[in-house]
Amino acid sequence: MNLKLKNLSNDNLISDLKDIVCRERELLTKLLHYLKEVEQRRLYAQKGYDSLFSFIKALDLALERLDPENKPSNSRRKPSQPKMKPTLTPAPECKAKRYIPQKIKRQIWRRDKGKCQFKDKRTGQLCHSQYKLELDHAWPYSLGGSNTVQNLRLHCRTHNQYRASLIFKSSHLLQ
Ligand SMILES: [Zn+2]
Numbered sequence: 001m002n003l004k005l006k007n008l009s010n011d012n013l014i015s016d017l018k019d020i021v022c023r024e025r026e027l028l029t030k031l032l033h034y035l036k037e038v039e040q041r042r043l044y045a046q047k048g049y050d051s052l053f054s055f056i057k058a059l060d061l062a063l064e065r066l067d068p069e070n071k072p073s074n075s076r077r078k079p080s081q082p083k084m085k086p087t088l089t090p091a092p093e094c095k096a097k098r099y100i101p102q103k104i105k106r107q108i109w110r111r112d113k114g115k116c117q118f119k120d121k122r123t124g125q126l127c128h129s130q131y132k133l134e135l136d137h138a139w140p141y142s143l144g145g146s147n148t149v150q151n152l153r154l155h156c157r158t159h160n161q162y163r164a165s166l167i168f169k170s171s172h173l174l175q
Contacts, residue, residue, distance in 0.1 A: 024144065031142060035168065053164040060141075100135065100147045107149050108135065118159035132157035140167050 005013065035052065038044060044055035116127040136155035139145035155163065 028143065039168075051161075052168065053161055056142075056164070100152070104147065104149055104152070105135070108152050108154060111149070112154040115154065116156035116159055117153040118155055118163075127156060127159055129156035129158070134160045136160055136163060143167075 008016065035056075038055070039052045044050075044052045047055060049055040049058065114130060114133065116129040116131075116133060118127040119125070120127070133154045133156055135152050136159070137145040137147075138151050138153060141147070145151050
């Protein structure tokens, strides 16, 4: 995206920013309503997923695979990536944002030592499982969380799903 912000006056920059913040809030509310409706109609089941979470996860992966910068032709890409045809077409503006550079992924992997970083609130202990590790956004991506080292950590499949269900429940409370 080429926004040419340098040409904007200070006033225009601020008023545009206000406008964007406002629209982002509207979009977020819309997103939560759509998620709720998909959940209620159980559309994820029709598409062959066992939960709304797996459906959204597949959508996420599809978006990541469709990213032109994330193609296997990229020489640094591992050849062992499983091939899965994306079934959902993303809006063009989503593509760039989905991309998490390999460098960031490696940094997180090193920092988290290849183990799940989920912390049990009662015992204060980290899970440290190595089962199907995935990147988890501390502040959810769908709520504007960024793809930075600070906002990402490794979670095992169980805790990734657990977190997603919490996020989804809290999105219902916003209704
Ligand atoms: Zn875990």
